[in-house]
Amino acid sequence: xxxTAEYPTEANTDVEVxxxxxxxxxxxxxxxxxxTNVIGNISLGRGMHAVGKIVSASPxxxxxxxxxxxxxxxxxxxxxWMLTDLALLSxxxxxxxxxxxxxTYVLIALAGRLLLHEQIxxxxxxxxxxxxxxxxxxxxxxxxxxxxxxxHLR
Amino acid sequence: MKWILVLIIATCNTLGDVLNxxxxxxxxxxxxxxxxxxxxxxxxxxxxxxxxxxxxxxxVSFFALLSLLSITTVSFAVPATAVSYLxxxxxxxxxxxxxxxxxxxxxxxxxxxxxxxxxx
Numbered sequence: 682x683x684x685t686a687e688y689p690t691e692a693n694t695d696v697e698v699x700x701x702x703x704x705x706x707x708x709x710x711x712x713x714x715x716x717t718n719v720i721g722n723i724s725l726g727r728g729m730h731a732v733g734k735i736v737s738a739s740p741x742x743x744x745x746x747x748x749x750x751x752x753x754x755x756x757x758x759x760x761x762w763m764l765t766d767l768a769l770l771s772x773x774x775x776x777x778x779x780x781x782x783x784x785t786y787v788l789i790a791l792a793g794r795l796l797l798h799e800q801i802x803x804x805x806x807x808x809x810x811x812x813x814x815x816x817x818x819x820x821x822x823x824x825x826x827x828x829x830x831x832x833h834l835r
Numbered sequence: 836m837k838w839i840l841v842l843i844i845a846t847c848n849t850l851g852d853v854l855n856x857x858x859x860x861x862x863x864x865x866x867x868x869x870x871x872x873x874x875x876x877x878x879x880x881x882x883x884x885x886x887x888x889x890x891x892x893x894x895v896s897f898f899a900l901l902s903l904l905s906i907t908t909v910s911f912a913v914p915a916t917a918v919s920y921l922x923x924x925x926x927x928x929x930x931x932x933x934x935x936x937x938x939x940x941x942x943x944x945x946x947x948x949x950x951x952x953x954x955x
Binding site: 698703709722725735740743771772785792797799800802804808810811815816817820 | 901902906944950
């Protein structure tokens with residue numbers, strides 16, 4: 682006896698999540714990833730400048746880096762960044778996540794200039810913009826994941 | 836010294852990303868930001884050797900970043916780590932044997948050029 686469904690059923694999902702909510706959740710994750718990346722790195726930069734030069738392969742030498750509140754704050758925010766990034770990766774391809782990261786380079790440079798008063802030459806700005814373009818291009822893979830037709834069938 | 840640190844950061848980032856992506860795909864998808872879902876994700880990660888190794892690589896990358904930030908500016912340090920895009924593209928072609936499209940190569944080339952410009 683043939684079974685016909687009146688409407689398509691999602692046999693592989695336990696909970697019916699509307700597509701709009703899925704996309705919305707991914708967007709929220711994406712925004713959180715970007716914001717925590719920028720704030721975390723800026724805090725870390727501020728903290729490490731206050732702490733002074735540490736160049737060492739031994740983790741012990743980095744202990745004093747954590748004596749600074751900016752470093753601690755930066756680490757906490759970056760932990761949130763990392764967890765949200767992992768969560769984003771579990772629901773989106775690396776090829777989507779990479780352009781997201783691309784946008785953070787310009788934002789970090791801007792934040793470095795405005796918040797940390799860093800001197801950034803025009804050449805360096807150009808470098809940052811070129812990096813962003815390149816990173817966005819790297820992430821821009823084709824939407825279709827099906828393989829192209831073998832040569833002899835074309 | 837700063838370029839050595841940049842290389843360490845990029846290499847460990849690439850390694851960590853690859854391991855984390857592979858590891859997270861083996862776990863259940865995270866469908867909401869609820870604390871319980873996130874806790875479940877963290878508990879699964881604790882038993883996921885790929886993600887643990889990935890996090891280890893990212894830890895090394897992190898210490899290298901701390902060091903780099905102590906000797907340069909954030910606006911140099913963070914964009915410089917973008918050279919990981921080049922590493923990832925090379926990895927995809929050589930180790931993972933993926934079909935790497937022209938725009939991925941072009942993007943990697945642009946990133947490399949951009950990173951070089953950061954020096955000035």
